[in-house]
Amino acid sequence: MELDLSSIQGYEQEIASAKTSDELYQVKVKYLGKKGLISGLNKQLKDVPNEHKKDFGMKMGEVRKSFEAVFDAKEADLAKSEMDAKLVSEALDITMEGFPMDAGSQHPIMSVYYEIADIFSSMGFEVAVGPEVELEHYNFDMLNIPAEHPARDMQDTFYISDNVLLRTHTSPVQARVMESTTPPIKIIAPGKVYRCDYDITHTPMFHQVEGLLVDKNVTFADLKGTLTTFIQRMFGSNVPVRFRPSFFPFTEPSAEVDMGCTICGSVGCRVCKGTGWIEILGSGMCNDELYRHAGYEAGVYSGFAFGMGIERIAMLKYGIGDLRSFFENNLKFLRQF
């Protein structure tokens, strides 16, 4: 006696034509449900002689397996196409703006400030700070700029009272450090300074970094080496640097430091006034008077000092034309940094 499979002939066809998981599930119920057609094959068992029942049972198992194989394949197929359809329906307009996680900005003066501080830190300089409202004593007297000295003409000073002023440079920080410690001293003093001048190329407040190195046997050649290293780290290792004699009351010999114009590549332009050079630093060997004021033994130490304007460096670095824009705090300006 053969198993009658006529009742389940259509399942492959039905599975194949199912369009959704639901339709497919209906096919499963129809064949494998409790009252399903494959389950219904069991009814034929009662007419089968006992010695054939085992054989018969195995055949029924195979039928069930065949069904499940076809069914599983179709189910996987449908799942994939349904997920694909879902993903298509979930597609975003990827050109819409991102979540408004606005980036803020760091003031360009501060970026340059930290860049300078980092370079000097890596060369062993410590960063020192001091008061912005300062005693005349530290701002001028300690630095070999007595009251009637013509060098005071170079700076227009804001006064708070007769001997209290807004520091005109960060040198008083150096004077304070020299007064309170003995060499070796290797510091830079960055910060705000003030001069009573306000026009297209001057703001009454601006930023300087000054440095001081004092020890035994420090030479002018060391000054040249240190500042050349700084400028080339700041502006690139190929930038030419030149030192030119100048005058500052607190140094001797003094030197203005020029670097090759970064705007025109030293061929001459408006920024460098056609000279190919841009003045970037003032510097010099510390005048012995500084050691005398600090109470150091005469003739023992030598050293050098230097100073630069942060705004000027920031202007060169970013190509900013108007000094005053640093202090307007216009968001259109700040957000570029």
Added chain:
Amino acid sequence: MKVSINWLNKFVDVSDLDPKDIAEKLTMCGLEVDAIEEKGSLNNVVVAKVMKCDKHPDADKLSLTEVFDGTETYQVVCGAPNVAEGQTVVFAKVGAVLPGDFKIKAAKIRGLESLGMICAEDEIGISDDHDGIMILDSSLELGTPIDEILGLPDTVLEIGITPNRADCLSIIGYAREIAALYDRPMKTNEYTINETDDAVTNYGGVEIKNKEACPTYLGRVIKDVTIKPSPLWMQNRLRAIGVRPISNVVDITNYVLFEYGQPLHTFDLKEIDGKIIVRNASEGEKLLTLDEKERTFDSSMLLITDEKKSLAVAGVMGGEHSGISDDTKDVFLECAYFEPKQTRMTARKLGMQTDASYRYERGIDPVNTKEMVEYASYLLQELCGGKVCKGVLGEYNEPEVKTVKVNAGWLNGYLGTDISIDQMDQILSGLNMNPIVTGTDITITAPSYRIDMSTRQDVAEEIARMYGYDNIPTTLPKIDADSMPMQPILQMRKDIAQKLKTLGFNEAINYSFMKADFLKLFDDEKKFVKLMNPISEDMDTMRTQVFPGLLSTIKYNLNNGFKQVRFFEFASNFVEVGEKLPEQRMKLSACTAGEFWPMSWGAPASSEPFFILKGVLENILSQYKVTATFVKSDKAFLHPGKSADVIINGENVGFIGELHPASADAAEIRESVTMFEIDMLTFKENAKFTYKYENFSKFPSVYKDISVVVAKTTPTEKMEECIKATSKLAEDVFLFDVYEGKGIEEGQVSRTFRVLFTASDRTLTDEETNSTLTDMIANLEKDFGAVLR
């Protein structure tokens, strides 16, 4: 100062040198050349005579002239109002090219041919004067190229002078420098005075009452001068360096001033009563100076007077009445040395600066006065027809001669060089320092004009600049090369700035000074640090707090159309505390105005800015393991219900809060502003820069929620403390929902807390956490009258 190369040639032969090379060398030895002005040849421009001058038949304002250059006659149409027959003029022939690339061509002007141009001063580039044509001395030979008359071509260097190089405030100063740089000999002025038998003592005397301020005062009397224009060569030299010629006597004093750096003064002899007295002013003494201003003096100021009245401010400016005028016949010539400090103080107090005071303040050559009184007298004799009286009045005091000893070994050690003693000797000799070498020591005696030479460093500087900075080696200091970490406070500043940037804040830098009236909105005037000489009223007071600066930044940007602004600033505050210096402490302030989140489809629903900023502040503090407590603030400029003082370790370090609407109104800010300001120094003292790792439980944590209704005034912080205190298993508690409105009574609020349960030794069971939760609710009921929702 401007320096004409032609004038320099008088003292050192530079005719074969390229002015650009001179400029480069000067710059590299410390005399920075700022500009080089080429005054080119004026070819085809000659001296000519106006032979005939008629009205142009077809133009009222034009003249038709015939101009003769000694060889040919040209018809020229001229527009100058002052042109007239018989004048000797500057004539530009066809083919001439005038300054500004102005080419002279044959032209037809109103129908008449014009073959050239009669020039005004501006057209040949000697001044800005365009009032009329330039009229020359009729004795000049016709046809003479104008180059010869004007001293062209010439090159003028504009040089910036540092305060130590007073010796370079003159042509001769540069000549000396160039002679040293190029190793060339100097030339000197040759002149002879023909003194008359008339003794100068017949005309007065000189008495110096303050010899400290005026160690030398020499005077000569020159009689019968004729006031007229100075000769063209002198005018040209003065014009070349930007000095306008006036008349012979005045031009001579200017000429000597710029040639030698010696200021002179000339008085009209008839205005002097008796002898010259150099003395301090009496208090309140007055004088009308040459600039027609009445000056009032105090007793610290030095005057030149006669026996009856004051005549001049010593070293600064002469008096109007005693000066040279067109009818001056006899001249008293002053040639003096005034002390720099004295001159500087007088000039400063009077608010005056003149070419003379500028030089006296910096220090002139004290020895040169002897020669200059002679040289100027010679010029007055030659160019004004004056008769020089016999003898010199006054007193001359020889200045102290300074010597400086320097060791060559020290010098090379100081510069990092290996310069031979011979070369040092040579350099110093070239600078007239009279070096004497003994072994490795060099002793110099500086020339009298080098008043800046007094220490071994001064000598080192001279050697360095003449040896050439470029030739000095480049080395690095031989001291410890370890890198230095940045100071903690600066490192914090840098890190916090990065964090705030990431959180969308923009760093601002405001001026440290603001308008007092504005600062008064936020602080007591007693704390103000005021400037004596502010730029303007808007910048007259130092900020006592940093945020007022940020408020003006906010206002500026809101007015510029920005809707949503966030800023921060690190800056010092300045508070008067009755000590020598005000208190100055680094502050961090941050603020946000308008909607915190920008307008966008994706922005979250608006949140209370107070809590956003509080979150920002807690974020910053937590990076340094600092926890702050927030207590109600009573600052008048803050919203009373949306403000807190920030407490770290029991110390009040600042505030957070919304600007009081009344303050916002007064500050003219239309949006609500929320801000904080904290003291960085106290923050730093409490900051932890190093810390140890803490073990955490390996067992899973469980979240459970508690939702209760309490009075709105109940502090959330206290409720969280209560929940946490109930059980050690509560690792963390936070508020995750707040609801008031429908279903909740007025004045009540529903708060949902989420509790994180963790045990260090086991996985927690539901029973355990549920029973702890029940305890927590009981405690909330007990402490706050909370009702489970």
